[in-house]
Amino acid sequence: MNRNMRLFAFLLAAVAASSPDGALKATAAPVVPLPDPVYEIRMEATYDSEEFLIQGIERLRWKNTSSVPIHDLWFHHYLNAFANNRSTFMQESGGRLRGDSFDKKRWGWIEASSIRLADGTDLKAVEEFRAPDDGNEEDRTAVRYPLPQPLLPGEWIEVTLDFESKLPTIFARTGAQGDYVLAGQWFPKIAVFEDAGDRGRPSAGWNCHQFHAHSEFFADFGSYDVTLTLPEKYRGKIGATGELVESIDGESADGEGTVTVRFVQKGVHDFAWTADPKFLVFEDQLDPVADVPREQVRKIAGLLGVEESELGLPPTRITLFLQPHHRPQKDSYITATKAALRGLGLRLAPYPYTTITVVDPAEGARGSGGMEYPTFITGGTDVLLNLPVFRRVPVANSVTVHEFGHQYFQGMIASNEFEESWIDEGINTYYEMTVMDEAFPKMTLGGVELTGMRRMALIGSDPRDPIVTPAWGYYSAGSYGASSYSRPALMLGQLERYLGPEVFARAMRDFFLEYRFHHPSTEDFERSINRSTGQDLGWFFRQALRSSRTLDYSIRTLESDKVLKDRGVFWKDGERLELSDKEDQEEEEDEASDVYRSTVVAFREGSFRHPVTVEFRFEDGEVLRRDWDGQRRWRRWTFTRPSKLQSAQVDPDEVLQLEKNRLNNGRRIEGRKAPTMKILGQMMFWLQNLLQATALIG
């Protein structure tokens, strides 16, 4: 469907209604059409919980949606990242990721024993493992199968794969630990074939990267119909992408009890599942009336410039799979999920699926936490947060909100996480911060707000890479993290302040609606924002996204002195006039008039150029503001006024979220001791306490 058709379909579906008193109704939610599938997968798989082995049959129907004939099929075999210590993933990560270590006692792998076409041709014999990113011959995460005949544009192909997957001990988002299973990237996954022009591509071809330590995934939208058979101990404790449509008890060949479940979901690009006999399972629902405050709807409608009735949300079923030892945190998971459903649903578009599954990983299986799959997210909490004293620490809530946000940014805005990780992680981090600020109180300690953490990653180190960098091309894990999460989130915060909250909110919504269920690139994002705002923001995006320039403006010079009275020879009305000192005016004070000449020099310390506002405060209370385009290295302002200048400040409204150093933004003529004395007093007090503590052991 082309872009206009998509927008039209959306508008047609957006039949919002409200009752006479304006209360929202559940029926007000627009019906969001899910995308046409590029592929359909029917899969049957059996899990052996003793051997951590999955045996499955994948029946794939895949369509050539491009304009060229296709001569081969490419698949991801992601699990092979954990097959040995020579894989690209293991070499890049050193077997450590997100604070977790890989368990070398259990390697993970995937193997397709056959891949048959509809006519019975088995492509196994022509299987070729490829390493398009680094040429690593030991890496078996990308595989190519040449086709006997080209697949023409618009044609479908059917293949059946018999595969076997061994799950590693939980690591890097997937695996099994004891009875707990989080199966992600567990089946042979068809790659994305891009047409010429897609995401700026010069010619058509497969986009199939190897699995890298600092990258996630990229896939097309399809329909999944997956039947899983597990030992009976998992009955009622299995969650997965999509709707559970069937659950049948059975018996395995060796007489053991089994449970078979079937999950179905359209319009998604991945399928993950989880199981743990220990799970406590809770069902809840986002109630569009009771759970969505009118005030929030009114505020966001005002921001977006739409009628409140347009912002209806559908009911969404929330299924929580909770570890028993996190029982006290049940409400926290539900509350955070609802906050995210509201926050993103109202700002961008309603969540289009009927269900969201939230998984609480098992103890010691944190490697599977904080991850997103379509309609399925994993949280990240700690048993310590059960304790009342830690209840107000919002860490677990922010993980839930963040992972839910991925339903939008990568779930629906299915960007290429290998090549442009900022689109999903960065934009999602921005919305995570927005929802957290909106739904949860700020964390405070002794009356001090513990905020500004996101800036730490930015200001703590020099940016070494442009934000737009392939995930495996960053200087370090830290650079990947800062460039994918904090910097782009702050960049969006800066854009919001620069454009104004309304313009920005509308532009982001337009971008979302335009590219929902597509694979936008950075260029698409830029084009969409430019079009929506009616501005050419290329200058901004070039610096913020495609360079590692540092943004920093400062006030370097600040002077304000009385102007001396006129002395010397002047010509007035054709007459020469000499003004000289009288004897009683020789004192220096008498030399000065009552007028002050104030000079301020602002400096661009970094190479990132951005317009800035400079604010000048005078002793008589007057406040002046001047705009500076910020292009030259410096700019001087001189004022001759009857009042002395008090201070000057670059960026008084803190528009420049990406700024490296905010301390140098302003200067005062008269120094002030109070802030120093206060902080010094506190530091001294805690140092005294530390020193005094030595008396206990001294």
Added chain:
Amino acid sequence: MFDWIRGGLATGRRHRRLVWVVYLASLIPALLWACAAFPILSGAFGDRPFGDGLLGAGSFQVWTEYAASDDFQLGPLAALIPLLLGVAWLLQILVSAGCMNVLLNGDSGVEGSFVVGVRRFGGRFLRSALAFGLMLVPVVIIIGAGSRLGRNWAESSGNGYLRLGFFVASLAVAFFLFVLVDLAYDLSRLSAVAWDGRQTFRGYFRALMAVLRQPRKLLGMYLGFVGLIASTVLVYQLLRGSFAAASAFGIFFAFLLQQLSMWLRSYFQVSLLAGEVSGYRALGSSKWCRGHGFSESSEPSAEIPTAVPTSEVLLS
């Protein structure tokens, strides 16, 4: 136990000079450090409006911005803090020698003076600190290994409550063991002062055995004083949170409150020592730090402890 606490507090009140010594022992180094830090912080915040955020609820943000910026020049001074703590610890050992001499022998006359105590027992106390330090090593190892085992066990069993239990239990056990070895440390030193004992290393382990034989009352007394010390910090925090301290007067008032809190803490510290003197007497004023040749019936050295002018309560 409460008698010892009450007696300790009463003795502490009588020995205000000791309280001042303990208070100054932490104030002076902190003040010196603050004097060195002042020009650095003043340079960063003095003429910059951004620093005004330190006066309000946004001080954390200002501080994190400063700490991460190129303007952060406190690094060398911050690196000095561990060294300062080491020096403070050595200083407190000497202060303890003086304090214990005064508390046991009275502050009248030359023999009972603080300075004599420092001179006579300072070196021995340093040796005793070595034994104490050695005892802390196995305590730390036991706690570390226990926590790790507990964590592994909890993770393999998939039971987070086990890990929570181990976490809380390790803290409690660590604290309990620390109190035991610290009590033995103080009691052995009191014995060294009381009987002019020199075998502080041996004395430490004897005192430890004595503490282990009768731990309840001693532990109660110790925890009572630790509770008082913790409550001064807590009360300070509560009071401090009740006003903004954004004006010069507010900042000055907050500083006075801080110093009052520190002085009280020092007072409780001296009172704890006095309480331990009572505990030592209750354990029979043993000569743990004397060599094998000593006998329980030996007369105490001339200056101790029959005429100790502590409190009637302490002797009850």
